[in-house]
Amino acid sequence: MDLDERKLKILQAIIRNYLETGEPVGSRTISKYTDLNLSSATIRNEMADLEELGYILQPHTSAGRIPSDKGYRLYVDTMMQDKERQVDEKMDMLLEKEDKIDNLLKQVAKVLATNTNYATMISAPQVHRNKIKFIQLSKVDDLHILAVIVIEGNMIRNSILNVPEAIDDETMLKLNMLLNTNLNGMAVEEINLGIISALKQQAGIHSDLIGNIIDAFGESIQPDNDLEIYTSGTNNFLKYPELADHEKASELLNTFEEKENLSELVQESLAGESETGIQVYIGNETPIQSMKDCSVVTATYDLGDGMKGTVGIIGPKRMDYDKVVGTLKTIMHQLDDLYKK
């Protein structure tokens, strides 16, 4: 048995209808809803076939049909309409240029959440492959020195280092020179043991300090330490009955609070990047356990200078995929417009 034209049309109608109403869809509805001019009985036959093929399922006998994960997948892959243009008009400029990238990201998360009525997350750019632009050590007081690193894209990391004894200004200057001449222009992850030991050697009696500093760099830049994730619209979960019961909602809220879990999603999404940069995970396809009953749409943003990160929209499986994808694309374009130049 195969999916002929008509079955596709019916499946599409079922899904469209279900996305709108959230209620199982019956044969009579489809019979009227489509322009196929078929009786409900015929539809019923076709629906029985579609069910056998696994595209739709019945919550219980004598109920209408709802799409299965397989059904959604087919829809997303082949039937979605590009709503981008329509969306575009409505929200032609929602983002404001922000100096601090964190604030921009928070803004994106919020705008997306209010526009889609789903929960959103956005990861701060991964620093992988990002070049060190500038390093500065300064003496704060006798026992503390401040290390500041500026990375390409003007992201700033800093940490306070404890030193066992005071360091005089001259040494300080030398260390600064040493670090800058050796490390500028390097990607953070390129700093390997060889380079470190070379640096230590050059530092002479201060090799311990160099060690400390490098360690501090490593720590402040390690992916999991660094992977800041902002979320918004978590209360939207409560709007969808299929997610709103205590058990599920609680788990979801927890996932959004313990952001470590979300980072899995970020990794996954960055790894499996598609041409458009947009990916859809339906139900069990998501890498995160607590989202089994959700669908997740992710996009990769790129602010230039290798500052890439992931945006995600998390909602019920019956989310408005067309709108979500459209909105994401729009926002991505706006980000491009704001930052690419």
Add this chain to the structure above:
Amino acid sequence: MDLDERKLKILQAIIRNYLETGEPVGSRTISKYTDLNLSSATIRNEMADLEELGYILQPHTSAGRIPSDKGYRLYVDTMMQDKERQVDEKMDMLLEKEDKIDNLLKQVAKVLATNTNYATMISAPQVHRNKIKFIQLSKVDDLHILAVIVIEGNMIRNSILNVPEAIDDETMLKLNMLLNTNLNGMAVEEINLGIISALKQQAGIHSDLIGNIIDAFGESIQPDNDLEIYTSGTNNFLKYPELADHEKASELLNTFEEKENLSELVQESLAGESETGIQVYIGNETPIQSMKDCSVVTATYDLGDGMKGTVGIIGPKRMDYDKVVGTLKTIMHQLDDLYKK
């Protein structure tokens, strides 16, 4: 009519019972629950009095009684037992020393949430009255300079400034000297127009740049900009039926997401500080609209160097006040132990 010894005992019993069970308390229960050896009928008479006085109320005729806000207030003010010692034993060391204060605060929020099963929030210390310890301007590239300020308590602020044209190293050095000699040791808020214009004058042709820098300080240090708030355990709201319905839970989640609202609570709590540092807001007493059906317990922490902030625990009105207050006190002591030295 007055609150004699017996009425107090009965009221206390009602509240205790209700805190445990969450169900309206009947006269028979109290009759057995207390060591007063009174029949249910007598209790009923007393309860009628207590209701008339406004300490308890009936959800409907022929139901038991629940405490009113006034009742809770009396309980909190005069009947609470100090559970600190008991709590202390159970959680003798939950906090680990953290270098970065943000991480410590997040940790506190999380520990409190998991220990109490309520939602928690904690504000980063206000920088008011905090002295500037160290200022450093560095040239990142021709058009950008990096300004870093270290404040007493090793809190770091930084921002990237745009400059119209390149500045040579010598000028840079001078500017650094100028800023450090003039501003070190000052509280941020002490920097007034007089000082600024004096600085500008000394800077000569670079007075514009000084202006920029000062502005940037101001911005990065402004209370509302600075008032970072961390939250945890928001999913706990769903555990309490009286807060778990969509409407209320959604509002609460929203309040916790839009952290601006929470800052009201921080202000209020810092303002009305009590001797113990702990304050209890019951129902309508809270400054935040969406928490009308909640109680809020706040404490002020002090990490030394004027680094004060507010911790808050938000739960249903029938929260376990004794435990919450005890836990808060314990954590405050631990913070003291870790940081006061």
Add this chain to the structure above:
DNA sequence: TGTTAGCACTCAATCAATTGGAGTGCTAAC
């Protein structure tokens, strides 16, 4: 052979009626 009308059947959802029980207020007796 595909389509349709018709019919019996299923099952969740809804509503009304019933019941049980927890709790009250009041009165009369101790």
Add this chain to the structure above:
DNA sequence: GTTAGCACTCCAATTGATTGAGTGCTAACA
């Protein structure tokens, strides 16, 4: 002042009947 007892109230849970949307199947039709 306290208590036993009783009538009363009202919620909550149970039951049963009803409804209606939807199905599968069969037989007739084009």
